[in-house]
Amino acid sequence: MNKNIIISLIISAALITSMIFFVGNKSNNSSGLPSIPNVSVIDGVQYVTINARGGYSPKVSTIKPGIPTKLIMKTNNTYDCSAALSIPSLGIRKMLQPVGEEVVDLGSIEPGKKIDGTCSMGMYNFKIIVE
């Protein structure tokens, strides 16, 4: 084999590996748990607040099972993909207004379930874990 081909293959393999590591979900788990609690129960209804702009935060929320649950999506001049909310497992697809709050009814969720939220293009995501 030609020397150039070997060099090319090594560089390419290195680039592909670092790209997968870079865009992969695992590389960003450190910012997983919210520093400020974003789940509260008021009058028997559980509210989960998630900020949407340039991605979703917090990335992981933990909620209690069996209570009516509502998701509050907060936007603040959000024009990027995170305004195009999609929760495929619940059939929810919604465009959020650029500024404001949108309440999405999740119903009462069974224990152990995981809800994956994403934006319409799939590059931003968040997770709601039921205890």
Add this chain to the structure above:
Amino acid sequence: MKTYTFHISGTHCASCKILIEDILDSATVDLKKETIKIQSHDLDEDALLEKINNKLKTHNYEVSKEKQLKVNKVDLSWQAIPIGLVFLFLFFILQKSGILNFGIGGSVTPTTSFIIGVIASFSSCLAVVGGLILSLSAKVLSDDTNNKKPIYLFHIARLVSFAVFGGVLGFIGKSIGINFVLSSVLGIIAALIMIILGLNLFGIFKKNKITLPHGMFNFFRKVEHSFWAPIVIGAATFLLPCGFTQSMQVVALSSESFIKGFMIMLFFALGTLPVLLLLSFGSVSFVHSKYKDLFFKVAGVVVLGLGIFALLSAFVGLGIIKPFFNI
């Protein structure tokens, strides 16, 4: 009337056969043997040869009596793959950097929608729209390096469709929503086009020179060179999955006025224009430089990468696969 057979070089694409046969009357090209049969009644062999070469010169074909020995070209693929990957890597770094996330306060005016357009043109939306533009420009240019008309038509159609659809959304108001599933499906189609064209530009198909039946050839060439194809594709970019476009559609909807919706989407599209024009006409200038062959291959790698990204994104958006990107 006499029939001559010459050797032809530069027939790099399947549709070259049709192009050459269009330019020269009564010629038959055999791509596999790289020969051309042509009839003439008045000219002798040398005069005919000169006449053909004059006609084909602008399209980079050359006809000769003797078979031209292939210059042992260095296979550019090994350079193109890492270069293409570097571009893809830079693109993902830009996405992850957070530079594109700065907020714009206040209500959306044509000025702010222009700025949002500029930001959008660097965002991951570029993977879909930019990838499509790069692949289509390069494809059109690889058949005919001087054919810029489809590129103009595409950009004009894009601007017009954004403005008109924006106006319509503003006029109709909040009563309708933009269908996510439709946009994801179009995203998948766009991604598949990019993947096929990416492989094509890189030259995967070239080695085996698949020769399609004449009728099919004609059909593809007609689509590729038709007046309407770039217009339809340009207009359809309004519906392609792009968070920014979708947000601006919501703004246009809630403006509840034709003029406001029209202006917001027009200025948004104008904001995206510089980067997209750079992609199109960057392709044109590369095609006329000595890096032409390398450019096609690098473009192929980039388009293929973006196509795969767009395909996976659309699947995630539809909920077919779990989210695994984290940009």
